[in-house]
Amino acid sequence: MRRYVDLNVEMELFLKNPVSRVAHEIKRSGFHGVALSSDPNTNSGSLKSIRESMREHGLDVAFRVNFEPRSRQELLKFLRRNRMRFEVIGVKPLTNELATVSARDHRVDLIYYDLSKRNTVFRESVAHVCVGALEIQVRPLVALSARGGIHEIFARLMREVRIAVEHDIPIVVTSSARELSEIKAARDMAALAECLGLSGGGSLDAVSRNPMEIISRNRLKLSERYIMEGVQLLGDV
Amino acid sequence: MDWKTLYSGFIKTLTNLFGEFGLARVELRSIASKDNLIIIRCRRGEEHMVRCAALMLTSMDGQPVKARTLRVSGTLKSLKRFLSRDSI
Numbered sequence: 001m002r003r004y005v006d007l008n009v010e011m012e013l014f015l016k017n018p019v020s021r022v023a024h025e026i027k028r029s030g031f032h033g034v035a036l037s038s039d040p041n042t043n044s045g046s047l048k049s050i051r052e053s054m055r056e057h058g059l060d061v062a063f064r065v066n067f068e069p070r071s072r073q074e075l076l077k078f079l080r081r082n083r084m085r086f087e088v089i090g091v092k093p094l095t096n097e098l099a100t101v102s103a104r105d106h107r108v109d110l111i112y113y114d115l116s117k118r119n120t121v122f123r124e125s126v127a128h129v130c131v132g133a134l135e136i137q138v139r140p141l142v143a144l145s146a147r148g149g150i151h152e153i154f155a156r157l158m159r160e161v162r163i164a165v166e167h168d169i170p171i172v173v174t175s176s177a178r179e180l181s182e183i184k185a186a187r188d189m190a191a192l193a194e195c196l197g198l199s200g201g202g203s204l205d206a207v208s209r210n211p212m213e214i215i216s217r218n219r220l221k222l223s224e225r226y227i228m229e230g231v232q233l234l235g236d237v
Numbered sequence: 238m239d240w241k242t243l244y245s246g247f248i249k250t251l252t253n254l255f256g257e258f259g260l261a262r263v264e265l266r267s268i269a270s271k272d273n274l275i276i277i278r279c280r281r282g283e284e285h286m287v288r289c290a291a292l293m294l295t296s297m298d299g300q301p302v303k304a305r306t307l308r309v310s311g312t313l314k315s316l317k318r319f320l321s322r323d324s325i
Contacts, residue, residue: 145254184305
């Protein structure tokens with residue numbers, strides 16, 4: 001049985017609504033786990049208490065941080081500081097040069113783009129060096145579609161998905177929900193990926209296998225048992 | 238919200254996303270509705286387009302709306318059995 005994971009749920013959602021209500025809505029949408037996006041300076045105690053409450057409702061929670069670097073140095077500094085603190089790191093590059101730097105860094109799990117910026121897109125040159133995954137966020141897409149001109153954004157996303165598939169880059173679809181109404185059904189999000197050009201199985205992987213792999217890989221790296229790539233301690237530590 | 242408003246909202250979103258040609262390809266029909274639930278029929282193999290429309294549907298007649306696919310099935314019988322369960 002597939003286990004669905006929404007790899008981007010904003011902290012704002014938990015500040016506006018009680019945890020039990022959020023957990024109920026996420027479970028109703030078919031998810032088994034979420035990644036909670038927060039500011040890097042957020043109190044770790046409050047994050048842990050949300051995780052515990054969500055676990056009581058049968059939902060797994062990973063911690064995620066998003067970053068919009070303005071320069072290469074700023075990105076590298078951020079990664080040095082936060083890689084060992086968060087299970088998932090997402091980067092939104094503002095220029096194509098920063099996209100290349102972010103894509104080739106092993107510490108970056110997800111790369112996502114500002115859909116309103118036409119010049120910064122997921123290009124072949126970025127796909128060649130990309131070691132992470134390409135993220136498609138539903139909330140900005142829905143917001144832009146309400147304004148009209150969705151065909152241009154769909155065309156752009158279809159082109160990006162095709163490039164990612166050609167280069168075997170995993171695609172992750174996330175809700176990036178800030179309100180309860182922005183939490184979407186897992187299979188509906190997979191349907192969006194299918195409309196953008198992924199195969200039936202590939203679109204389901206975008207909300208299940210791909211995000212699960214990112215979380216489990218990073219949890220292993222953050223555990224005490226991990227020594228280096230391919231080497232980990234077995235038995236009692 | 239009555240089923241006509243819901244159904245026309247779906248038609249509008251589908252047309253916005255996929256155009257008249259896409260709408261024709263889906264062969265959308267409303268079968269039944271009750272309270273906030275609506276059963277929609279579409280052509281087999283095109284259900285992802287209807288699901289995508291449900292995802293993108295945010296407002297109808299100026300009111301905020303959230304649509305979610307609860308179940309996809311090939312027969313009305315199994316859908317009605319699903320809807321009669323207490324969990325819905």
